[in-house]
Amino acid sequence: MRLSLVHARYQLLETFRIPIAIVGSAFFPAASMLFFVVPFSGNDPVVATNATAAMVTFAVMSTNIFQYGIGVAEDRAQPWDPYLRTLPAGAAPRFAGRILAGLAMTMLSLIPVVVIAAVATEARVSGPAFLAALGTTVIIAVPFTLMGLAIGYSLPSKAAIVVAQILFFPLAFGGGLLFPPGQSPGFIETIAPYLPTRGAAELMWASVGDFAVNPLSLVMLGVWIVVLAAIAGWAYRRDEGRRFS
Template sequence: MTTYAPVLRVEIGEGLRAILREPTALFFSVLMPVGFYALFTSIFGREQAVGELPYAATSLATYGAFGVVSVMLLNPGIGVAEDRTRGWLRVKMVSATPIGVSLAARVVAALPYALGVIVAMSVASLLIAGPVLDVVTWLRLVAVLVLGGLPFALFGLAVGFVASSNATAAILNAVLFPMVLASGLWIPLEIMPGWVQAVAPYLPTYHLALLAQAQLTGAAALGHLLAVLLTTALGALAAGLAYRNLRV
């Protein structure tokens, strides 16, 4: 690993810049979640949502899950698809650097943006509603959200291995927004139609959001953790199969 550390640093730097060069993905995966959170927190900020916690705190878990999933699902997958379209992935595959290093760098490069989404939401919460979480709870929430976003990066890579860059963006957005809406990350499930409430427990975003909320409320979270781990295993399987059948 030490041998490839300089290459990994270069690849991560390129991945960070690639996200900035893609304004559409940056808007949908970073700016829009923060904007939504700031809007609804300004309306409902200190209203009680779950237990004794204000809306500004509990929605940091749900909108934070939305923001992290957006970043981790869209950016690595679209980046890999663009490399395939330009033929750059073929060059990497025949170079001395293991392709795994390049792919890992794509995922790692998305992590600062995922963290940035949560920090931006936290700043908005602080400005609008004041302090609603202690530091330890906030750090625990951040860790769960960022790590919980990794399986979505695997699914994004799986799509990026088989589709063009434009098709990858369309497919991932077509999956992301219905999944987020049906998981109750924007609108509470309690006021959603019954069929949506029935579908939600089968969605990985639902379990990530409840796992994040459990860090605030102390609710039981083992089932949600197992669901996130299962999502990770399925994402790794999907990415592995897609890479095995890769055509560049």
């Protein structure tokens, strides 16, 4: 655990040394709140709360896909990464440290979303619902963390940037994050349950309100987690075999 915390501290220090990286991780969710939620949520607390929950999912997705997808690919290109792999501690502390740093950055990116929701909308949640939403945030980070790791260990940095950008908006739009629950266009409602973003969003909606989760969305979210974990593990082993065998 101590080594994991050391790696997490290293990752965070490296990020904080480039302030624009911190601004970037918080910009897209905050901008989405300002452009898609504040003007259209009106005085309806339920609509505003659900929209905020969707933007929280949006923030979790964007932070983890870009941080892990691009960050891991860039780290692999640096001499420091091969050296770390030669150390006797193994990969577990590095993975744990990276995940802890990612969770910290995720929580940081959520601050503008929560502040905008509290100040500029009618979104309201109780204390227990807020705590439930925090716990749900950690859970829904899992598939997007695995997706980012799969991208980062599979591709060089230039390709990882492109793939992360290509996946980002279709997952958000196709999962219905830009629409109130049940009000997406017909084709979005058809494909949304099969995307990980929809299962994550429905868990968030359920944590802050009375939304009934679609069982298909939860099953598919579990399937995505298993598949992405398998791809990330395969990509890591392939990268290790190519560069260290």
